[in-house]
Structures are given as C-alpha cells and as structure tokens.
Amino acid sequence: MGTQSVERALLLLEAFTDQAPEHRISELVAFSGLGQSTVSRLVGALDALGFLERDARSGLYRVGHRAVALGALALNSSPIYTAARQVAQNVAAQTGLGVNVALQEGAELFYVCHFEGAAAPKNYDMAGRTGYLHATGLGKCLLSDQDEDDVRALLGTSYAACTPRTITTLDALTEELRTIRGRGYATEHEELAFGRSCIAAPIRDRSQQIVAAVSISGPLTAINLAEREAELAGKVIETADSISGSLGFLGSVAASQPPMGRFTEATSSG
Structure with missing residues (x-):
C-alpha cells in the first residue's frame, strides 16, 4: 500500500467519531471526497x-x-497513563465519583484515563475523547502555567x-488561570454541561512542567462544591501529587491550602 493509500485509509478512519460511530460507503465517500471505487x-x-468491521444486518461499517x-x-505505552491508571481507579472507588486524566494536544485536551464511581456512572469511556481547554477544570489546569x-x-x-x-473571553480566562496558580487546583461548575461539576489539579513531571491534569467529577448533588470544595481539593491535589511523584516530580502541586466555601453563595439555590 503506497503512501497516498495509507493517508486515504487514515482519512476514512477519521470519519468514525462518538457522534457518528457507523457509516455507509456513501457517507465515507461524502466525508472524504474520494471516488466510490477508491473508498470501497x-x-x-x-x-x-x-x-x-461490517454489521451483517445493517450493512454499516464501524471501527x-x-x-x-x-x-x-x-495507552499502555504512555508514561502518564501507566503512572495514573491505578491511582485514578483507587480514587474513583474511594470517593464514588468520576476520575479523569487528560493531557494537552494542541488547542484541545485529550482524555487518557477515565474511571467512574457509583455516584457518577457513565455508559461510555472518556479515554480517547477530546475536549475544550477553556471550559473544563482539566483544561484550565493544563493552561495554568501559560x-x-x-x-x-x-x-x-x-x-x-x-x-x-x-468562560468565553481571554481576560476572564487569564484571571481564572491566575487563581488556579495561586491555590493549586481548578474548579468547573456547569461550564461544560448543565448539572455537572468537577475539581482538578495539574500533574507535573521531573522537569516541573505541567504534562497532564487529573479531575474528580460528577453530578452537582454528588460533588456539592458548596460543602465539599476543601475536602475534594485536598483529595485531587493528593492524587496529582501521587501521579507527579511517579513521573519524577518532587514537591506538591499545591501552592496554598484550599479555601473554604467558595461555592456556597453560587450554589445555594440548588
């Protein structure tokens, strides 16, 4: 298979996403702009x-x-994944909440690790998905040194x-990143999706650079930042420190002790 054929084959694989996990040949033709015989x-x-693989009943192709x-x-070749996997799984079991680990890939974040607890179930895996940097606790942690x-x-x-x-403006995001640097963790309260919240901390390697981030997340009723922010901030910083230590970082990602009750007023109605 020549270089051009490899590039075209990879292009076809890019058509398969969470929103469109199955395709007909005609859809792949439209997506790629290639001829039907080439796509076939x-x-x-x-x-x-x-x-x-082709579903015999529907005739649709999927990964x-x-x-x-x-x-x-x-994933198994990733130092971040191997350092984070068991730690994240343990925290999900201990807290009953979701635990995600992500790294920055260009202007997006890329989830490498995901575990859900009993209070934050999902019927899909986040690993391999991408997301916004500006609208997630993970993303804001990844940006926080910039x-x-x-x-x-x-x-x-x-x-x-x-x-x-x-957050939709550079000024607001810059101010938020300044806050994150000062306290060592980020929060996200219905910024990405209604009814969900998270708290996140950066992961550093031996060079002291931020290479990933870890979050604890779930529905508002389970996270309850109005009452649990200090507790969960301590837990997510401890988790980030553990993963960072496995990557050769010496020290703590926290710059100060978590403040109490930052969300009390913001969430008092729900």
Missing part, C-alpha cells in the same frame, strides 16, 4: 485487516478490534459557550 477498495482492505488493540497499546500571550496564540481571544457559565 480501501474499506475492503481495512475490513480484511480488522480495522473496520474494528484491531483499532481497539492499537489504542490500548498506545501566560496571556501563550493562551492568546493557542486559543485566540473568544471561546465557544457550552453553557451560560462558560
């Missing part, structure tokens, strides 16, 4: 190799088991509003 030939090769195996290999010029170059000066609570 490439899909046939990917099917034969196990990177795609095959070989792609899953490659994804698992990529100055205003760096953030402007990366994200611009205005951002998508996922909810009315989302």
Whole structure:
C-alpha cells in the first residue's frame, strides 16, 4: 500500500467519531471526497485487516478490534497513563465519583484515563475523547502555567459557550488561570454541561512542567462544591501529587491550602 493509500485509509478512519460511530460507503465517500471505487477498495482492505468491521444486518461499517488493540497499546505505552491508571481507579472507588486524566494536544485536551464511581456512572469511556481547554477544570489546569500571550496564540481571544457559565473571553480566562496558580487546583461548575461539576489539579513531571491534569467529577448533588470544595481539593491535589511523584516530580502541586466555601453563595439555590 503506497503512501497516498495509507493517508486515504487514515482519512476514512477519521470519519468514525462518538457522534457518528457507523457509516455507509456513501457517507465515507461524502466525508472524504474520494471516488466510490477508491473508498470501497480501501474499506475492503481495512475490513480484511480488522480495522473496520461490517454489521451483517445493517450493512454499516464501524471501527474494528484491531483499532481497539492499537489504542490500548498506545495507552499502555504512555508514561502518564501507566503512572495514573491505578491511582485514578483507587480514587474513583474511594470517593464514588468520576476520575479523569487528560493531557494537552494542541488547542484541545485529550482524555487518557477515565474511571467512574457509583455516584457518577457513565455508559461510555472518556479515554480517547477530546475536549475544550477553556471550559473544563482539566483544561484550565493544563493552561495554568501559560501566560496571556501563550493562551492568546493557542486559543485566540473568544471561546465557544457550552453553557451560560462558560468562560468565553481571554481576560476572564487569564484571571481564572491566575487563581488556579495561586491555590493549586481548578474548579468547573456547569461550564461544560448543565448539572455537572468537577475539581482538578495539574500533574507535573521531573522537569516541573505541567504534562497532564487529573479531575474528580460528577453530578452537582454528588460533588456539592458548596460543602465539599476543601475536602475534594485536598483529595485531587493528593492524587496529582501521587501521579507527579511517579513521573519524577518532587514537591506538591499545591501552592496554598484550599479555601473554604467558595461555592456556597453560587450554589445555594440548588
């Protein structure tokens, strides 16, 4: 298979997303702009190799088991994943909440690890998904060491509003990052999705650079930052410190003790 064929095959695989996990040949033609015969030939090769598979009843193609195996290999080869996996799983079990680990990939965050607790169940895995940097606790932690010029170059000066609570301007984001640097953790309260909240802390390696972030998340009733912010901030910082230590970082990600009751007024109505 030549270089052009490899590039085209990978392009077809990019059509498969959480929002569109299955496709007909005609849809792949429309997505790629390639001819139907070319798409049919490439899909046939990917099917034969196990990177795609065809549902016999619907005739739709979906990602095959070989792609899953490659994804698992990529995760298991990641120092961040191997350092974080067991720690994150233990915290999810202890707290009953969701625990996510993500790293920055360009202007997005990339989830490498996800575990849910009994109070924060999900019917899907976050690993491999991407997300906003400006609208998540994880993303804001990943940005927290960057100055205003760096953030402007990366994200611009205005951002998508996922909810009315989302930070949408560079000035507001810069101020939020300053707060995160001062206390060692970030919060996200219905900024990405209604009814959900999280608290996150940065993960550093031996170079003292932020290489990832870890969050504790769940529905508002379970997270309850109005009453649990100090408790959960301590837990997420402890978790980040444990993972950072495995990556060679000496010290604590926390710059100060968590303040009490920051969300009391903001969440008093619900």
